[in-house]
Amino acid sequence: xxxxxxxxxxxxxxxxxxxxxxxMITQHRLYALLNAFALQAVLLxxxxxxxxxxxxxxxxxxxxxxxxxxKGIVVPVGLHRIIQRLGIHREIxxxxxxxxxxxxxxxxVALSMTVMLKITPTADPLAREDLxxxxxxxxxxxxxxxxxxxxxSQVVGFMSLENxxxxxxxxxxxxxxxxxxxxxxxxxxxxxxIGVFLFRIRERFDTVDVRAMDRFRGERR
Amino acid sequence: MIFSAANGVILVLVIPVIAAAVLALLPGYRLSAxxxxxxxGLTFIASLALFFADHIEPGHYLFLDDLNVAFIVLNxxxxxxxxxxxxxxxxxxxxxxxLTPAYLRFYHAMYQAMMAGMNLALTANNIGLMWVGIELxxxxxxxxxxxxxxxEALEAAWKYFILGSVGIGLALFGTILVYMAAVxxxxxxxxxxxxxxxxxxxxxxxxxLINVAFIFLLLGYGTKVGLAPLHAWLPDAHAEGxxxxxxxxxxxxxxxxxxxxxxxxxVLAASPGAVAPGPLMVMxxxxxxxxxxxxLYRRRDIxxxxxxxxxxxxxxxxxxxxxxxxxxxxAGLLHMAMHSLTKSGxxxxxGHIAQIKGTQKIADIRGLTVTHPWLGWSLVIGVVAxxxxxxxxxxxxxxxxxxxxxxREPLLAIPLVLGILLALGxxxxxxxxxxxxxxxxxxxxxxxxxTPMILHFGLVLVAGIFLPPMLVTxxxxxxxxxx
Numbered sequence: 001x002x003x004x005x006x007x008x009x010x011x012x013x014x015x016x017x018x019x020x021x022x023x024m025i026t027q028h029r030l031y032a033l034l035n036a037f038a039l040q041a042v043l044l045x046x047x048x049x050x051x052x053x054x055x056x057x058x059x060x061x062x063x064x065x066x067x068x069x070x071k072g073i074v075v076p077v078g079l080h081r082i083i084q085r086l087g088i089h090r091e092i093x094x095x096x097x098x099x100x101x102x103x104x105x106x107x108x109v110a111l112s113m114t115v116m117l118k119i120t121p122t123a124d125p126l127a128r129e130d131l132x133x134x135x136x137x138x139x140x141x142x143x144x145x146x147x148x149x150x151x152x153s154q155v156v157g158f159m160s161l162e163n164x165x166x167x168x169x170x171x172x173x174x175x176x177x178x179x180x181x182x183x184x185x186x187x188x189x190x191x192x193x194i195g196v197f198l199f200r201i202r203e204r205f206d207t208v209d210v211r212a213m214d215r216f217r218g219e220r221r
Numbered sequence: 222m223i224f225s226a227a228n229g230v231i232l233v234l235v236i237p238v239i240a241a242a243v244l245a246l247l248p249g250y251r252l253s254a255x256x257x258x259x260x261x262g263l264t265f266i267a268s269l270a271l272f273f274a275d276h277i278e279p280g281h282y283l284f285l286d287d288l289n290v291a292f293i294v295l296n297x298x299x300x301x302x303x304x305x306x307x308x309x310x311x312x313x314x315x316x317x318x319x320l321t322p323a324y325l326r327f328y329h330a331m332y333q334a335m336m337a338g339m340n341l342a343l344t345a346n347n348i349g350l351m352w353v354g355i356e357l358x359x360x361x362x363x364x365x366x367x368x369x370x371x372x373e374a375l376e377a378a379w380k381y382f383i384l385g386s387v388g389i390g391l392a393l394f395g396t397i398l399v400y401m402a403a404v405x406x407x408x409x410x411x412x413x414x415x416x417x418x419x420x421x422x423x424x425x426x427x428x429x430l431i432n433v434a435f436i437f438l439l440l441g442y443g444t445k446v447g448l449a450p451l452h453a454w455l456p457d458a459h460a461e462g463x464x465x466x467x468x469x470x471x472x473x474x475x476x477x478x479x480x481x482x483x484x485x486x487x488v489l490a491a492s493p494g495a496v497a498p499g500p501l502m503v504m505x506x507x508x509x510x511x512x513x514x515x516x517l518y519r520r521r522d523i524x525x526x527x528x529x530x531x532x533x534x535x536x537x538x539x540x541x542x543x544x545x546x547x548x549x550x551x552a553g554l555l556h557m558a559m560h561s562l563t564k565s566g567x568x569x570x571x572g573h574i575a576q577i578k579g580t581q582k583i584a585d586i587r588g589l590t591v592t593h594p595w596l597g598w599s600l601v602i603g604v605v606a607x608x609x610x611x612x613x614x615x616x617x618x619x620x621x622x623x624x625x626x627x628x629r630e631p632l633l634a635i636p637l638v639l640g641i642l643l644a645l646g647x648x649x650x651x652x653x654x655x656x657x658x659x660x661x662x663x664x665x666x667x668x669x670x671x672t673p674m675i676l677h678f679g680l681v682l683v684a685g686i687f688l689p690p691m692l693v694t695x696x697x698x699x700x701x702x703x704x
Contacts, residue, residue: 115433118429119427119429119430119432119433120401120427120429120430122405122427127401131397131398131401134394135394138390138391138394142387142390145383145387151379154383158383158386158387158390161386161387161390162390164394165390165393165394165397168394168397169393169397172397172400172401172404173404173409174404174408174409174410174413175397175400175413175414176349176410176411176413176414
């Protein structure tokens, strides 16, 4: 394989993202979860920057910068504050235990590897492995969203899912900028929406536990 | 004429954007409501011009063909009538203190932003741009669903937000995979995302990659269509938001999401090695139809009842498009138009009813034909129409779907007919009490305008009796595009 170092670095960074995803799905404390998320964002920024370098696509540096500044710093700091203000830095309640989450996560990674590597035999090897890692991150983010009850950690799961999408988008060679901007933009809006929600939820429920909201279901049987 | 078509597309996009900006700055709800109506009306007129104009050369970002013109006209029309309904609806909400003027300002701006998002998704020739449009429409509706800030509204908005985001995330992943499949054939860069280019070269795409991409897209956009295993957000969002939003959700947003699925179905159909997309849609459609038909029986909330009915009908439409072929596609298109008109009309009626009675509980709304003849009988007409009985348009489209299914796949017709009949039974079971029971609750007059509601039901009735030949030719042509 003529890629050598290029290939190895991309591999290392993308694999690092998946590892941090595992760290996140088993993390039971909110602060630690946010730190792990920040780490993932930094890794994403590095990975995107490396892709920019390899593909000779300078516009990707912008995406990398957005990932670093916005997701690596602004969002974690902001959420940190929210958690402090709400006074909910206790343990996260999970629906399923960490052992089961871990097993489910491994299953998802195995699934995405098999599927992605199988369907892209002709594609550029760098892009296809990137895509396989990206799908793993997306699915692990999804797993986190369904296995958590706490609104903040669901949000973190969602942003982790978006990290996977950015990884996939930048891995696809020459993908037009329109998508990267849109992804960044959507995260911005998403955060805005979430912020509004968190405050309203706090106002109304005195908790951000989604289960507390479930009690107010319009229709009980 | 080419000039005017290009202008029409721009107008359809620009009017809502400008209106959203103006409405965001404007205090005073009366003026805002009128401006909202005006902007929606202008957008509708601009979209009508598209009907008669020649098609423009497809660009990298926007284009027009017979398929999306049909969707845009329907979209802007229901957007316009809903804005009329909304104008008479919100006055009451303000009077009862459920909404404050500040929220109304926000509401009107979001309404136009949502219209802009949907029109963008419909006119986009770029699969990335289409995604952006649907995402924009989703986020604005999330904000509007939560606008009452009650426990239920916030929970509904949160659920909608989480599930909608997951759907939209999966759809983006699918979009990226489509681009990956296109790159070896059409080269890197913008061309790999232009829909017309994708269709032209789809035959050479890697079948395995495009198959997986379609699965992601179907699940992603399917969540937004409200297809059965992914529908959990839909009843809550319909029940807890303001009723005009329920009307546009059911009448428009579900259609736009389905439109996205159809666009990718065409790409897949042009790729001979790929799996046939039809059976997947048929399966999801049937599950939604039968599941929702059963769920209709136990409903206690009137808006939830009609939300489940929307799931049922979206299932039926997805089923028809999944079957494919000229007749089924024609039926699917017709059914989509009829469902949009009927269901939003029903929500207009339900909105007025819920305001008068001060409740959405079916058990507390009784004997409407006695206390409020106009509203009560309109609701009866709406339910008769949506249940698929003659002489209304929905009957015709359902009949076409069922008869074409019997001709081609008799086995599939059994669950199809079962679902339709079950839903009919459930709707009449509830309607009986709502319209003809012993009258309960407030008998106060309503000073709201019934024009939009009557207009919608009138159109559905006319379509059931006589469909203009021009429209038939148009739909037939679109059915051919859909393959």
